[in-house]
Amino acid sequence: MDFLRPASWEEALAAKAEHPTAVPIAGGTDVMVEINFDHRRPEYLMDLNRIGDLREWETGADTVRLGASVPYTQIMENLRAELPGLALASHTVASPQIRNRGGVGGNLGTASPAGDAHPALLASGGEVEVESAARGVRMIPIDEFYLGVKRNAMEQDELIRAVHLPKATGPQQFSKVGTRNAMVIAVCAFGIALHPETKTVRTGIGSAAPTPVRAKEAEAFLAAALEEGGHWESGAPVAPSVAKQFAQLASGACNPIDDVRGSAKYRRHAVGIMARRTLGWVWESYRGDGRTAQGGAQCA
Amino acid sequence: MRVKFTVNGREQTADDVWEGESLLYVLRERMGLPGSKNACEQGECGSCTVRLDGVPVCSCLVAAGQVEGREVVTVEGLADFARQRAEHGGCGAGVCGGKGTTLDEAKGWAAKPTGTGDSQAGEQGTSPHTALSPIQQAFIDAGAVQCGFCTPGLLVAADELLERNNQPSDADIREALSGNLCRCTGYEKILDAVRLAAARGESETAGTGA
Numbered sequence: 001m002d003f004l005r006p007a008s009w010e011e012a013l014a015a016k017a018e019h020p021t022a023v024p025i026a027g028g029t030d031v032m033v034e035i036n037f038d039h040r041r042p043e044y045l046m047d048l049n050r051i052g053d054l055r056e057w058e059t060g061a062d063t064v065r066l067g068a069s070v071p072y073t074q075i076m077e078n079l080r081a082e083l084p085g086l087a088l089a090s091h092t093v094a095s096p097q098i099r100n101r102g103g104v105g106g107n108l109g110t111a112s113p114a115g116d117a118h119p120a121l122l123a124s125g126g127e128v129e130v131e132s133a134a135r136g137v138r139m140i141p142i143d144e145f146y147l148g149v150k151r152n153a154m155e156q157d158e159l160i161r162a163v164h165l166p167k168a169t170g171p172q173q174f175s176k177v178g179t180r181n182a183m184v185i186a187v188c189a190f191g192i193a194l195h196p197e198t199k200t201v202r203t204g205i206g207s208a209a210p211t212p213v214r215a216k217e218a219e220a221f222l223a224a225a226l227e228e229g230g231h232w233e234s235g236a237p238v239a240p241s242v243a244k245q246f247a248q249l250a251s252g253a254c255n256p257i258d259d260v261r262g263s264a265k266y267r268r269h270a271v272g273i274m275a276r277r278t279l280g281w282v283w284e285s286y287r288g289d290g291r292t293a294q295g296g297a298q299c300a
Numbered sequence: 301m302r303v304k305f306t307v308n309g310r311e312q313t314a315d316d317v318w319e320g321e322s323l324l325y326v327l328r329e330r331m332g333l334p335g336s337k338n339a340c341e342q343g344e345c346g347s348c349t350v351r352l353d354g355v356p357v358c359s360c361l362v363a364a365g366q367v368e369g370r371e372v373v374t375v376e377g378l379a380d381f382a383r384q385r386a387e388h389g390g391c392g393a394g395v396c397g398g399k400g401t402t403l404d405e406a407k408g409w410a411a412k413p414t415g416t417g418d419s420q421a422g423e424q425g426t427s428p429h430t431a432l433s434p435i436q437q438a439f440i441d442a443g444a445v446q447c448g449f450c451t452p453g454l455l456v457a458a459d460e461l462l463e464r465n466n467q468p469s470d471a472d473i474r475e476a477l478s479g480n481l482c483r484c485t486g487y488e489k490i491l492d493a494v495r496l497a498a499a500r501g502e503s504e505t506a507g508t509g510a
Contacts, residue, residue, distance in 0.1 A: 001319040003301055003365040025363055029343055032361040035320045036341040045319055049366050095479020096457070097358045098343050182478035183344055 004046040009053065009131075012159060015046055017133040020156035022046040026054065026069040027101035029094070030110045054105070054161070062167055065129075068105025068160045075104075083165055085120040085172030085191050092116055092176045095183050105160045108145065111152040111211070118146070118212030119191030120174050122204030126165035130158040139164070146211035170194035171285035173278040176206070177262075177270045187262040190250070190274035194282050199223060199232050203275070208254035208267045218249035218275065235287040243276050250275035305367045307331065308377025309384075309400020317364045324348045324359040326367075327374060332407050335375035335452045346480030349453035350374050351381075356460045358479075375452035376406035378459060382433035385463065435459045438497035439490075446484035454480045458494050466501050468494065 004022060006012035016022055022044035025031045034040035048054055054069035057079065064082050072090035076099070080087040093099050093116045107115035108128055127139040134157060145153050172193040178184030189206035201222045203215045225242045226232055251272035256264040303326065304313045314330045327333045336359055337347035343358040350359045351373040373381050380401045435458050445451050454477060461468055461476035468476070473494045482490060
């Protein structure tokens with residue numbers, strides 16, 4: 001095994017071009033487990049910790065450019081307003097020690113269906129900035145990023161530099177089922193984001209299909225129901241029948257398996273429950289915000 | 301490969317490090333610092349927790365090569381780290397002019413008796429390496445140690461919590477220690493210990509009029 005220590009992004013791209021099998025390591029929270037357990041013996045290990053700008057983020061007018069190695073702790077502490085769904089998801093990642101090291105780039109690189117960031121990324125929408133020495137920057141829409149179990153849309157010579165996410169324009173929520181509050185891989189997870197400016201809803205489901213997926217039918221159904229009822233304008237409550245249908249459609253978007261963490265049946269059920277609950281949370285929040293903005297008509 | 305980094309305030313060099321080796325392995329097997337425990341090797345248990353550039357991390361998940369030029373504090377250096385932080389206001393591990401802890405001191409530290417009575421912390425000021433950090437003392441006084449395997453990781457994590465939040469709520473403590481597993485105590489005594497250390501820190505501050 002060789003240990004590569006690029007001091008800059010350009011050096012890292014050059015090293016990856018020269019050694020396409022090199023395994024990038026940043027937080028190490030996935031890669032080191034595989035090495036410790038002898039599941040993986042990469043020819044080259046490439047440390048990205050020396051590239052400082054991977055740990056930086058920039059908040060623009062409409063988007064946040066989040067460096068691939070920004071630790072989850074930083075996302076929780078600094079980007080709660082801009083990326084509320086991702087901040088909530090970050091808070092459920094493992095433990096403080098792991099959140100201090102791991103970042104979204106690692107979740108994307110590993111592309112495990114159980115990665116906690118994925119449902120939030122799918123619900124938010126956005127693009128993954130990948131780059132190679134040969135072909136330069138490529139922006140991959142998050143919807144096209146996940147191809148299979150632990151397979152993503154990257155080429156061998158590419159590295160993840162950042163993700164570009166729209167700043168939230170509406171409430172976002174995240175929910176995760178596990179055996180305890182900390183240190184769990186999701187049995188399944190659900191993310192939802194309201195996008196009032198386009199009157200759309202986006203979702204993300206984790207650990208309930210070979211890849212993280214959106215519940216597109218559920219999204220379309222809900223958007224139509226909200227539009228039809230004039231809910232975006234009135235802020236009127238979502239009818240229980242609508243929430244129920246949304247939950248059923250979300251459940252139907254799953255394609256889970258039975259494994260040690262849970263059965264397929266349970267996962268489908270739990271995703272439906274999380275869909276209904278998180279819809280309730282975001283809609284209450286949307287109504288609350290809307291009314292406050294309109295002059296505090298809400299009664300105590 | 302060779303890896304040079306600062307351990308407990310002193311620069312150290314490890315040779316013949318395998319490229320896939322963890323920081324934990326280097327600390328335990330190459331530097332003779334077995335305080336950080338090797339249990340799950342997958343970041344689940346927190347017993348290998350150390351500070352890397354001040355940040356608590358699982359040393360089993362840090363590749364040795366990644367710590368080149370960086371600063372690590374282990375449980376063996378925790379007493380010195382805490383003492384220097386108290387003296388220099390938030391700066392530990394020798395980075396602000398303290399001399400740090402040598403490997404020999406660190407190795408010997410654990411073997412030394414920590415005192416004879418029940419108030420050993422403040423009475424041995426002439427030999428700083430025998431003094432416990434406030435969190436260590438609190439763990440003993442609260443009975444938070446049983447088999448002791450998880451203790452080093454918990455001490456490092458709890459010390460860092462109190463560094464950033466000297467009056468943690470119970471929820472803060474639970475959150476900060478959520479990555480450290482203990483199979484003996486049921487955690488109640490551990491929570492007691494952190495509350496005790498926080499309360500003592502508070503009364504000390506009050507006593508100095510700060």
